[in-house]
Amino acid sequence: HGGIYVHEKGQGLIEENEVYANTLAGVWITTGSTPVLRRNRIHSGKQVGVYFYDNGHGKLEDNDIFNHLYSGVQIRTGSNPVIRGNKIWGGQNGGVLVYNGGLGLLEQNEIFDNAMAGVWIKTDSNPTLKRNKIFDGRDGGICIFNGGKGILEENDIFRNAQAGVLISTQSHPILRRNRIFDGLAAGVEITNNATATLEFNQIFNNRFGGLCLASGVQPIVRGNKIFSNQDAVEKAVANGQCLYKISSYT
Structure with missing residues (x-):
């Protein structure tokens, strides 16, 4: 079953525990609860590491959250936690998933080596x-789709296998003063009727190009530095090659 269940405005300090190998979530936080989780190791579960839902709040600080079959952290349905200084890695369904009206402040975390996106923002x-540092993902860095929003500021997003930031399907985030670099695909890819506001970002040394836009996409782009990208897609098209896949989402 699950590890720790905090509900109905529960509080508490959960500190320096090892929470592991649970069938359900390692920690559930729901219905107005506001616990503080600090310096725990939460790992090797068969579902989610820490699951905030139905207005679950609280603080998640300096924890090591890793090797879950689902994502390390999920935030949904009005939940608004503070997630700061954690290592979130090795998730088989991504690092952090924010969906169905989830909120939250994610600050100064290291999110890496996840099988899918480091951070999903959707619905x-x-x-x-x-x-945050979001890196070495086996797929994209941050994926925003199905009407996702979000404010992304001063993050380092690097060495991800797919797009550093993918924005799709009616989404409209704000990206400001991020560094998006050394990716194996596009730095920022915007597609499927999405848009974005990009201000004062540095986007460099990405294999498929710095900013890749689908037809008809018109983001607000102001004061960015986009440089030293390898533009492999553009070069391949110019050489007459047929491309069938740019990212795992297009």
């Missing part, structure tokens, strides 16, 4: 991500 969710 009318609107989190704030500040000063």
Whole structure:
């Protein structure tokens, strides 16, 4: 079953525990609860590491969250936690998933080596991500789709196998002062009737190009530095090659 269940405005300090190998979520936080989780190791579960839902709040600080069959952290349905200084890695369904109106502040986390996106933002969710390192993902860095929003500021997003930031399907995030670099695909890819506001970002040394836009996409682009990208897609097309896949989502 699950590890720790905090509900109905529960509180508490959960500190320096090892929570592992649970069939359900390692920690469930729901219905107005506001616990503080600090310096725990939460790992090797068969579902989610920490699951915030139905207005679950609280603080998640300096934890090591890894090797879950689902994502390390999920935030949904009005939940608005503070997630700061954690390592979130090795998730088989991504690092952090924010969906169905989830919120949250994610700050100064290291999110890496996840099998899918480091951070998913979808279905009318609107989190704030500040000063995180999101890297070495086996897929994309941050994927925003199905009406996802979000404010992304001063993050380092690098060495991901697919797009550093993918924005799709009616989404409209704000990206400001991020560094998006050394990716194996596009730095930022915007497609499927999405848009975005990009201000003062540095996007460099990405294999498929810095900013890749689908036809008809018109983001607001102001004060960015986009340089030293390898533009492999553009070069391949110019050489007459047929491309059938740019990212795992297009």
